[in-house]
Amino acid sequence: MDGRTEPAGSESEAVIRRRASPDDTARPPLVRELLLVVGLFLVYKSGRLLANGHTGEAFRNAQRVWDGERALRLPDEGTVQSILLHGDGLAQLANSYYALVHFPATAAFLVWLYLRRPAHYVWARRVLAAVTGAALLVHLVFPLAPPRLLDGSGLVDTGQVYGPTVYSATPATDSLANQFAAMPSLHFGWALMVAVGLIAAARSPWRWLWLLHPLVTLLVIVGTANHYWLDAVGAAALLGLALAAIHLPHRTATTAGRTPELVRADEPVLVGAGR
Numbered sequence: 001m002d003g004r005t006e007p008a009g010s011e012s013e014a015v016i017r018r019r020a021s022p023d024d025t026a027r028p029p030l031v032r033e034l035l036l037v038v039g040l041f042l043v044y045k046s047g048r049l050l051a052n053g054h055t056g057e058a059f060r061n062a063q064r065v066w067d068g069e070r071a072l073r074l075p076d077e078g079t080v081q082s083i084l085l086h087g088d089g090l091a092q093l094a095n096s097y098y099a100l101v102h103f104p105a106t107a108a109f110l111v112w113l114y115l116r117r118p119a120h121y122v123w124a125r126r127v128l129a130a131v132t133g134a135a136l137l138v139h140l141v142f143p144l145a146p147p148r149l150l151d152g153s154g155l156v157d158t159g160q161v162y163g164p165t166v167y168s169a170t171p172a173t174d175s176l177a178n179q180f181a182a183m184p185s186l187h188f189g190w191a192l193m194v195a196v197g198l199i200a201a202a203r204s205p206w207r208w209l210w211l212l213h214p215l216v217t218l219l220v221i222v223g224t225a226n227h228y229w230l231d232a233v234g235a236a237a238l239l240g241l242a243l244a245a246i247h248l249p250h251r252t253a254t255t256a257g258r259t260p261e262l263v264r265a266d267e268p269v270l271v272g273a274g275r
Contacts, residue, residue: 027118037110037125044132058143058180062150065183065228074230077147078154080223091162094220098159099166102187105213109194113201119249120201124193130242131189131235138234139181146182148225155225185227189235191217196239200248 084091106128113121148157159165167179191214198210221227 027114028122030114033114033125040129040132044136054143054180055145058145059150061142062145062147062182065144065230066147066150066153069229077222077225077228080219081155081158081225084158084223085156088162091158091224092164094224095159095162095164097216097220098187098224098226099164101217102190105194106190109197113197117201120197123246123249124197126246127197127239127242128190128193130246131193131238132186134238134242135184135186135189135235138184138238139178142183143180144182144231145180146226147228149179153225158224159226182227183231184234184238185221185231186235187221187227188214188217188232189239192236192239196243 084094110121110125110128113124147153147155148159157165159167160169167177195210195214199207202210218232221232222229
């Protein structure tokens, strides 16, 4: 082993940055990723439809959740909905956000990470897959009718009244979506992950504004009576567990917007020590 010493400054700053950055992770093959994401989505949709048909249990669970929220003194979902019902336009905007933003925003998030932050992409895809798989299990064991279908809630089905809606007017025969899969809310869970992922991967000081996405999503899912407050709590809990189990890549200049710490030029290092 060569024991000579040499100033660390002999290496260029760019070389040190390249060595320090986890974003040098090889980008996963595109075709494989597309097949994987599409496959996961189809499995999820099929699994949700398998949970259909538990109408009686779904409404019993809905009453338990509603009563539980009142016992916990959570705000009445009707308080949020009353804001939307001041005009048709606001209700339609909320319905459109619910129907049109969920999947495209998550897809755009994954595409951006894939192109710009490969290491963060792999992390985010794993977290989303874990949260979605866990949510599917909850849907199977705990079917839950949304508050818009619960008698006595006093809530309006804004999708049916004002449009647009992604659900059939007859939930028991809806072949495109399982309306008894309210707990947890993946609308909120995915939106929260999009915000967390962009805050972790982006470098802009404005990146914290991405928290508006899950906040608006929360108000929309509650105001349109598609979800209870506890559906969002359940989604956040699943996401927290997934984030604890699947670790975030180290923050570097490319991800955090700050210069990586370089070895001082006057600090000697052993040349060949790692050979």
